[in-house]
Amino acid sequence: MADSNRDKVVYFVRHGQSEDNVAPVFQSPHSPLSAVGRQQAERIAERVSHLSFDALLASPYQRAKETADTIGKITGKASEFVALVTERVKPTSINGKPYTDAKAQRTWRAWEHSLYTPGMRVEDGENYDDLITRAEKALALLTDRAEPSIVVVTHGYFLRTIVARVILGEALSGDTFKHFHTVACMENTGLTVLRYQVGVAEGPCWRLWIYNDH
Secondary structure (H helix, E strand, C coil): CCCCCCCCCEEECCCCCECCCCCCCCCCCCCCCCCHHHHHHHHHHHHCCCCCCCCECCCHHHHHHHHHHHHHHCCCEEEEEEECCCCCCCCCHCCEEEECCCHHHHHHHHHHHHHCCCCCCCCCCCCCHHHHHHHHHHHHHHHHCCEEEEEEECCCCHHHHHHHHHHHHHCHHHHHHHHHHHCCCCCCEEEEEEEEEEECCCCEEEEEEEEEEC
16 A cells, blocks of 8 residues: 655665676676675675564565575565666676677667766667666655565665665756766665655655665
Protein backbone atom coordinates (compact mmCIF):
# COMPACT_ATOMS: atom_id res chain seq x y z
CA MET A 1 0.00 0.00 0.00
CA ALA A 2 1.38 3.41 -0.93
CA ASP A 3 2.24 5.70 1.97
CA SER A 4 3.70 8.94 0.65
CA ASN A 5 2.32 10.95 3.59
CA ARG A 6 4.62 9.43 6.16
CA ASP A 7 8.19 10.22 7.18
CA LYS A 8 10.68 7.50 6.27
CA VAL A 9 14.38 6.79 6.20
CA VAL A 10 16.32 4.90 3.52
CA TYR A 11 19.79 3.52 4.16
CA PHE A 12 21.62 3.10 0.86
CA VAL A 13 24.61 0.74 0.77
CA ARG A 14 27.02 0.56 -2.13
CA HIS A 15 27.96 -3.07 -2.79
CA GLY A 16 31.32 -4.50 -1.73
CA GLN A 17 34.33 -4.49 -4.02
CA SER A 18 33.82 -6.76 -7.03
CA GLU A 19 36.44 -8.68 -8.97
CA ASP A 20 35.90 -6.38 -11.95
CA ASN A 21 36.32 -3.28 -9.74
CA VAL A 22 40.01 -4.13 -9.44
CA ALA A 23 40.53 -5.81 -12.82
CA PRO A 24 41.54 -3.82 -15.93
CA VAL A 25 38.19 -4.50 -17.62
CA PHE A 26 34.86 -2.75 -18.19
CA GLN A 27 32.77 -4.23 -15.41
CA SER A 28 30.15 -6.84 -16.22
CA PRO A 29 26.81 -7.12 -14.39
CA HIS A 30 27.83 -10.68 -13.49
CA SER A 31 31.06 -9.80 -11.67
CA PRO A 32 31.05 -11.36 -8.16
CA LEU A 33 32.53 -9.89 -5.00
CA SER A 34 36.27 -10.14 -4.57
CA ALA A 35 37.79 -11.55 -1.37
CA VAL A 36 38.07 -7.96 -0.11
CA GLY A 37 34.47 -7.33 -1.16
CA ARG A 38 33.24 -10.30 0.86
CA GLN A 39 35.03 -8.95 3.94
CA GLN A 40 33.51 -5.51 3.31
CA ALA A 41 30.05 -7.09 2.99
CA GLU A 42 30.49 -8.79 6.34
CA ARG A 43 31.51 -5.51 7.99
CA ILE A 44 28.59 -3.53 6.55
CA ALA A 45 26.22 -6.34 7.48
CA GLU A 46 27.38 -6.06 11.09
CA ARG A 47 26.84 -2.29 10.99
CA VAL A 48 23.40 -2.62 9.44
CA SER A 49 22.42 -5.21 12.07
CA HIS A 50 22.35 -2.34 14.60
CA LEU A 51 19.74 -0.46 12.56
CA SER A 52 16.01 -0.91 12.86
CA PHE A 53 14.62 -1.41 9.37
CA ASP A 54 11.62 -3.05 7.76
CA ALA A 55 12.69 -4.10 4.27
CA LEU A 56 15.86 -5.01 2.40
CA LEU A 57 15.90 -4.10 -1.30
CA ALA A 58 18.78 -4.78 -3.67
CA SER A 59 19.97 -4.56 -7.24
CA PRO A 60 19.93 -8.00 -8.89
CA TYR A 61 23.50 -7.54 -10.19
CA GLN A 62 25.74 -10.23 -8.73
CA ARG A 63 27.93 -7.95 -6.58
CA ALA A 64 24.92 -6.23 -5.02
CA LYS A 65 23.05 -9.51 -4.58
CA GLU A 66 25.95 -11.06 -2.67
CA THR A 67 26.26 -7.96 -0.46
CA ALA A 68 22.52 -7.98 0.29
CA ASP A 69 22.53 -11.71 1.00
CA THR A 70 25.31 -11.19 3.55
CA ILE A 71 23.25 -8.45 5.21
CA GLY A 72 20.21 -10.74 5.14
CA LYS A 73 22.04 -13.56 6.89
CA ILE A 74 22.91 -11.45 9.92
CA THR A 75 19.67 -9.41 10.07
CA GLY A 76 17.16 -12.12 9.16
CA LYS A 77 15.71 -9.95 6.38
CA ALA A 78 15.07 -11.53 2.99
CA SER A 79 16.36 -9.59 -0.02
CA GLU A 80 13.85 -8.17 -2.50
CA PHE A 81 15.55 -7.61 -5.85
CA VAL A 82 14.57 -4.42 -7.67
CA ALA A 83 15.81 -3.73 -11.20
CA LEU A 84 15.28 0.03 -10.75
CA VAL A 85 18.38 0.26 -8.53
CA THR A 86 20.88 -1.47 -10.83
CA GLU A 87 24.04 0.29 -11.95
CA ARG A 88 24.11 2.51 -15.06
CA VAL A 89 23.77 0.20 -18.04
CA LYS A 90 26.82 0.17 -20.29
CA PRO A 91 26.68 -0.78 -23.96
CA THR A 92 26.60 -4.57 -24.01
CA SER A 93 29.48 -4.69 -26.49
CA ILE A 94 32.04 -3.51 -23.90
CA ASN A 95 31.03 -5.62 -20.88
CA GLY A 96 34.05 -7.58 -19.69
CA LYS A 97 36.33 -6.16 -22.38
CA PRO A 98 39.85 -5.13 -21.28
CA TYR A 99 40.72 -1.45 -21.06
CA THR A 100 43.37 -2.10 -23.72
CA ASP A 101 40.69 -2.95 -26.32
CA ALA A 102 40.79 0.11 -28.60
CA LYS A 103 37.26 -0.30 -29.95
CA ALA A 104 35.83 -0.77 -26.44
CA GLN A 105 37.71 2.36 -25.31
CA ARG A 106 36.17 4.43 -28.10
CA THR A 107 32.71 3.14 -27.27
CA TRP A 108 33.28 3.82 -23.57
CA ARG A 109 34.36 7.42 -24.16
CA ALA A 110 31.39 8.12 -26.42
CA TRP A 111 29.01 6.46 -23.96
CA GLU A 112 30.38 8.46 -21.01
CA HIS A 113 29.70 11.62 -23.01
CA SER A 114 26.09 10.47 -23.47
CA LEU A 115 25.66 10.30 -19.69
CA TYR A 116 25.88 14.11 -19.55
CA THR A 117 24.32 14.92 -22.92
CA PRO A 118 20.51 14.88 -23.09
CA GLY A 119 19.26 13.10 -26.21
CA MET A 120 22.55 11.39 -27.07
CA ARG A 121 22.64 7.59 -27.16
CA VAL A 122 25.43 5.07 -27.78
CA GLU A 123 24.42 1.55 -28.80
CA ASP A 124 22.16 -0.04 -26.14
CA GLY A 125 23.67 1.81 -23.17
CA GLU A 126 21.65 4.04 -20.86
CA ASN A 127 22.02 7.78 -21.36
CA TYR A 128 21.46 10.93 -19.30
CA ASP A 129 17.71 10.93 -19.85
CA ASP A 130 17.40 7.25 -18.93
CA LEU A 131 19.38 7.65 -15.71
CA ILE A 132 17.50 10.68 -14.44
CA THR A 133 14.15 9.06 -15.25
CA ARG A 134 15.17 5.86 -13.47
CA ALA A 135 16.40 7.78 -10.42
CA GLU A 136 13.06 9.58 -10.25
CA LYS A 137 11.21 6.26 -10.52
CA ALA A 138 13.37 4.75 -7.78
CA LEU A 139 12.63 7.70 -5.47
CA ALA A 140 8.92 7.42 -6.27
CA LEU A 141 8.99 3.71 -5.46
CA LEU A 142 10.65 4.39 -2.11
CA THR A 143 8.24 7.23 -1.38
CA ASP A 144 5.28 4.94 -2.00
CA ARG A 145 6.57 1.96 -0.01
CA ALA A 146 4.63 1.42 3.20
CA GLU A 147 7.72 0.61 5.26
CA PRO A 148 9.08 3.57 7.29
CA SER A 149 12.66 2.27 7.21
CA ILE A 150 14.35 0.55 4.26
CA VAL A 151 17.87 -0.65 3.39
CA VAL A 152 18.78 -0.53 -0.32
CA VAL A 153 21.90 -2.21 -1.69
CA THR A 154 22.83 -0.51 -4.94
CA HIS A 155 25.78 0.82 -6.98
CA GLY A 156 28.06 3.84 -6.76
CA TYR A 157 27.19 5.69 -9.95
CA PHE A 158 23.47 5.16 -9.69
CA LEU A 159 23.42 6.10 -6.01
CA ARG A 160 25.26 9.34 -6.81
CA THR A 161 22.63 9.95 -9.49
CA ILE A 162 19.86 9.63 -6.90
CA VAL A 163 21.69 11.99 -4.54
CA ALA A 164 22.29 14.49 -7.36
CA ARG A 165 18.58 14.43 -8.21
CA VAL A 166 17.65 15.11 -4.58
CA ILE A 167 20.21 17.88 -4.01
CA LEU A 168 20.00 19.71 -7.33
CA GLY A 169 16.28 19.29 -8.07
CA GLU A 170 15.23 21.48 -10.99
CA ALA A 171 18.81 22.81 -11.26
CA LEU A 172 19.95 19.40 -12.51
CA SER A 173 21.34 19.55 -16.06
CA GLY A 174 23.92 17.70 -18.08
CA ASP A 175 26.64 20.09 -16.90
CA THR A 176 25.70 20.02 -13.20
CA PHE A 177 25.30 16.24 -13.36
CA LYS A 178 28.80 15.84 -14.80
CA HIS A 179 30.25 18.18 -12.17
CA PHE A 180 28.54 16.32 -9.34
CA HIS A 181 29.93 12.97 -10.48
CA THR A 182 33.38 14.53 -10.84
CA VAL A 183 33.54 15.82 -7.26
CA ALA A 184 31.37 13.33 -5.31
CA CYS A 185 33.21 10.08 -4.57
CA MET A 186 31.89 6.92 -2.94
CA GLU A 187 33.53 3.94 -1.26
CA ASN A 188 32.49 0.32 -1.59
CA THR A 189 30.02 -0.39 1.27
CA GLY A 190 29.77 3.31 2.11
CA LEU A 191 26.46 4.14 3.80
CA THR A 192 24.31 7.01 2.51
CA VAL A 193 21.06 8.05 4.18
CA LEU A 194 18.09 9.89 2.70
CA ARG A 195 15.07 10.92 4.71
CA TYR A 196 11.64 11.62 3.28
CA GLN A 197 10.05 14.28 5.47
CA VAL A 198 6.42 15.31 5.28
CA GLY A 199 6.11 18.06 7.87
CA VAL A 200 8.48 20.67 6.43
CA ALA A 201 7.74 24.20 5.24
CA GLU A 202 8.79 23.38 1.66
CA GLY A 203 6.34 20.48 1.48
CA PRO A 204 7.12 16.74 1.53
CA CYS A 205 10.60 16.08 0.15
CA TRP A 206 13.64 13.89 0.24
CA ARG A 207 16.67 15.22 2.11
CA LEU A 208 20.27 14.03 2.22
CA TRP A 209 21.15 13.13 5.79
CA ILE A 210 24.42 11.17 5.58
CA TYR A 211 26.74 10.65 2.61
CA ASN A 212 29.24 7.81 2.13
CA ASP A 213 29.74 7.00 5.83
CA HIS A 214 32.53 4.45 5.61
